[in-house]
Amino acid sequence: MISIGIDIGSVATKGIVLCDGLQWRAIVPTGWSPRDAAQAAIGQLLNLSGIERHQVGQIFVTGYGRVAFDQADKTITEIKCHARGIAELYPEVRTIVDIGGQDSKVISIGEKGQVLDFAMNDKCAAGTGRFLEVMATALGLDVSELGYAEDPSRKLAISSMCTVFAESEIIGLLARGNPKGNIIAGLHQSVGKRVAAMARRMGIKEAVAFTGGVAINQGVKRALEEEIGSALIVSEACQFTGALGAALLASQD
Amino acid sequence: MADYRQMWSDLGMDLDKHDLLCEALPDAFQGVYLSQENRPQGMDFFNFVVSEIHGVRPAELMEHQKAGGKVFGTFCVYVPDEVIFAAGGIATGLCGGSQFWVSGGEKVLPANTCPLIKASVGARLDKTCPFFRIADMYVGETTCDGKKKAWEILSAEVPVHVIDVPQMKRKKDIEAFQGEILDFIKIVEDFTGNKITPEALAKSIKLINNKRKALQRLYAARKAAPVPISGKDALLVTQIAFYDDPARCAEMTNILCNELEERIQAKEGVFPADALRILVTGTPLAIPNWKLHHIVETAGATVVVEESCTGTRYFEQLVDESGSTIEEQVKALAERYMKTNCACFTPNPGRIDDIIRLADEYKVDGVIDVSLQFCNLYSTESYLVKQALADRGIPVMHIETDYSEQDYEQLRTRVEAFLEILRK
Numbered sequence: 034m035i036s037i038g039i040d041i042g043s044v045a046t047k048g049i050v051l052c053d054g055l056q057w058r059a060i061v062p063t064g065w066s067p068r069d070a071a072q073a074a075i076g077q078l079l080n081l082s083g084i085e086r087h088q089v090g091q092i093f094v095t096g097y098g099r100v101a102f103d104q105a106d107k108t109i110t111e112i113k114c115h116a117r118g119i120a121e122l123y124p125e126v127r128t129i130v131d132i133g134g135q136d137s138k139v140i141s142i143g144e145k146g147q148v149l150d151f152a153m154n155d156k157c158a159a160g161t162g163r164f165l166e167v168m169a170t171a172l173g174l175d176v177s178e179l180g181y182a183e184d185p186s187r188k189l190a191i192s193s194m195c196t197v198f199a200e201s202e203i204i205g206l207l208a209r210g211n212p213k214g215n216i217i218a219g220l221h222q223s224v225g226k227r228v229a230a231m232a233r234r235m236g237i238k239e240a241v242a243f244t245g246g247v248a249i250n251q252g253v254k255r256a257l258e259e260e261i262g263s264a265l266i267v268s269e270a271c272q273f274t275g276a277l278g279a280a281l282l283a284s285q286d
Numbered sequence: 287m288a289d290y291r292q293m294w295s296d297l298g299m300d301l302d303k304h305d306l307l308c309e310a311l312p313d314a315f316q317g318v319y320l321s322q323e324n325r326p327q328g329m330d331f332f333n334f335v336v337s338e339i340h341g342v343r344p345a346e347l348m349e350h351q352k353a354g355g356k357v358f359g360t361f362c363v364y365v366p367d368e369v370i371f372a373a374g375g376i377a378t379g380l381c382g383g384s385q386f387w388v389s390g391g392e393k394v395l396p397a398n399t400c401p402l403i404k405a406s407v408g409a410r411l412d413k414t415c416p417f418f419r420i421a422d423m424y425v426g427e428t429t430c431d432g433k434k435k436a437w438e439i440l441s442a443e444v445p446v447h448v449i450d451v452p453q454m455k456r457k458k459d460i461e462a463f464q465g466e467i468l469d470f471i472k473i474v475e476d477f478t479g480n481k482i483t484p485e486a487l488a489k490s491i492k493l494i495n496n497k498r499k500a501l502q503r504l505y506a507a508r509k510a511a512p513v514p515i516s517g518k519d520a521l522l523v524t525q526i527a528f529y530d531d532p533a534r535c536a537e538m539t540n541i542l543c544n545e546l547e548e549r550i551q552a553k554e555g556v557f558p559a560d561a562l563r564i565l566v567t568g569t570p571l572a573i574p575n576w577k578l579h580h581i582v583e584t585a586g587a588t589v590v591v592e593e594s595c596t597g598t599r600y601f602e603q604l605v606d607e608s609g610s611t612i613e614e615q616v617k618a619l620a621e622r623y624m625k626t627n628c629a630c631f632t633p634n635p636g637r638i639d640d641i642i643r644l645a646d647e648y649k650v651d652g653v654i655d656v657s658l659q660f661c662n663l664y665s666t667e668s669y670l671v672k673q674a675l676a677d678r679g680i681p682v683m684h685i686e687t688d689y690s691e692q693d694y695e696q697l698r699t700r701v702e703a704f705l706e707i708l709r710k
Contacts, residue, residue, distance in 0.1 A: 097695060112703035136696060148707050153700055155659075155686055155693075 034090035038279025039074055041067045041098030044134035047276040048074035050082050051284055057081040058273055067098025093283035095275050112140055112151050114278030119242050120146025122268050127238035132247035134162040139232040152235045158196040160227035162247045167196050168220050171203045172213055180250035184214025191223040225256030242266040244274040290341040297419040304414045307386050318580050322516055324556050328542030329519050335526050343529055344416040350376055356478045359421030362429055363595045364451045366619050369471050371490035373478040379528030381415035382406035383572030385689035400660045401688040403432045427451045429630040447473050464620040487615050491605045497532040498601035500539035507546040508590045509648050512555020514546040517589025518579045524596050525573035562587035562708050567641050568656040569664045570595035578656055581701050591648045593641050599626050629663035638674045645680050651708045652681040659688040
């Protein structure tokens with residue numbers, strides 16, 4: 034059966050279509066309308082694959098914006114979808130760290146990819162993509178540049194957990210003439226510490242996978258590995274893990 | 287709602303600000319409550335009370351005052367209402383469950399104060415709650431640091447009496463609480479000008495016990511599958527019980543229970559028999575805080591019991607009615623109130639025992655342990671709750687939240703993911 038999984042995140046909407054072991058991916062900015070973004074992602078998937086809409090068996094939708102999309106056959110939380118997606122890619126994984134645009138999660142999974150437990154950040158941007166985005170702006174960079182721009186030979190500690198205070202702290206560090214690369218390394222460390230604390234509270238079992246848009250950032254990956262004390266598996270399609278899980282669940286339901 | 291503007295104006299309320307609250311409530315109540323299907327007819331009374339929440343009961347309280355009676359505003363299940371009613375007074379709950387009042391409280395309280403305290407203080411200072419305007423005296427207690435200091439701020443506005451609730455439950459603490467009740471009797475007698483006789487106290491003990499028995503009956507009905515009443519509706523009854531006349535509240539709850547018991551006989555319910563059953567434990571959910579219940583019940587599960595001050599802690603224990611002297615009655619009151627298990631006590635194993643017992647009695651699939659943000663006591667105790675439940679294989683999820691809507695979608699994700707785990 035042909036199935037589609039859509040993951041409507043706060044920043045980007047990701048889609049995957051599965052057909053006889055083949056897959057196509059699409060990613061569009063979520064923007065103001067999660068509904069339009071999902072529609073656009075489905076349109077792109079159909080274009081790329083040459084599949085017609087009526088040939089698609091089921092569409093499962095996950096992510097922050099899932100409730101806004103009314104054409105879903107089913108909505109599932111991103112927690113279950115990430116677990117399912119990772120179980121397919123890396124069956125040995127028992128812990129997933131997922132950092133998205135507006136939340137970070139740690140998911141403990143069992144041998145069959147089932148969710149055993151999870152933890153999520155409280156209503157606060159610390160330790161999320163949004164935190165990094167605000168800091169990148171303060172540094173005059175795009176968030177996608179942070180990973181390449183860091184210089185971890187010296188990590189300037191950012192002690193504030195609060196996004197607003199951390200931003201002031203960065204402006205202060207810049208004013209004192211500190212190199213951007215060291216500040217960025219400190220920022221990554223701060224995100225790493227915050228998320229690692231959440232992971233330790235839940236309990237970390239190896240192997241550990243790192244998913245979500247922030248997993249593209251090599252600096253956060255390095256910082257998290259240092260804090261957690263184990264290597265992180267990052268898929269080349271780390272952003273698509275949730276969409277893949279949704280598509281797999283849709284194909285089996 | 288009937289027109290109460292003159293009454294609110296006489297109470298010195300800020301009418302313009304209060305109008306904003308009055309405009310928001312009907313929509314919220316429609317969306318969360320009236321949109322539910324197959325609600326018991328017995329809920330009509332409680333719907334009416336909500337629709338007139340700042341009108342009908344305040345008007346009754348003012349009638350009572352015109353006839354020379356006193357009204358005592360209370361915040362906590364450790365305040366012995368029996369004493370107040372025995373002196374011809376009326377005890378009523380005070381507002382504190384809406385984000386609407388939080389900013390008013392933040393003008394004087396630190397940002398890291400729990401929303402319940404912020405909202406209560408804000409409701410008073412902003413002049414947007416008639417109950418706060420009407421009450422002749424506020425009766426506080428020492429169940430947390432935030433409240434202890436809040437009484438000092440509020441006492442500049444209205445006389446406040448603070449009951450010293452012990453922090454431990456040793457024999458000498460229970461005896462100390464008897465002393466607190468005796469002191470409270472004296473305060474209430476002086477304030478009302480009415481002597482509390484053993485006969486009057488016996489009568490009010492029965493009155494409040496009857497309200498508790500009605501609520502016990504309501505909760506017993508929730509043990510059935512399919513459950514005959516939604517968690518939201520049951521929560522509303524408990525919330526209103528803090529404000530309403532105790533005899534009428536018992537009567538209306540019993541009428542509701544007759545209907546629920548008929549439903550159980552007919553195996554009728556408001557959720558499918560196999561719907562996931564959730565126990566909510568933690569901090570109180572003051573009216574109109576319906577956020578968590580609404581999220582759970584729109585995700586297809588149902589809340590079947592609350593181990594909280596707006597739940598079993600409020601009514602599970604009865605006062606022994608056999609006492610015939612003030613001394614015996616006060617002892618019975620102290621023993622009853624000290625059986626209530628709040629996180630303000632150390633240690634507090636009774637609460638964990640209660641959660642485990644209720645999880646079994648109500649055949650729940652999982653427990654949601656909710657703390658209001660910045661409630662250190664309950665948030666810290668959640669670690670022990672989680673450990674104890676994990677040992678017994680009862681799934682539990684801890685949530686920390688406030689009254690605002692900003693974490694609504696995130697909470698929904700957490701609740702749905704928890705339910706996905708339970709469905710396996």
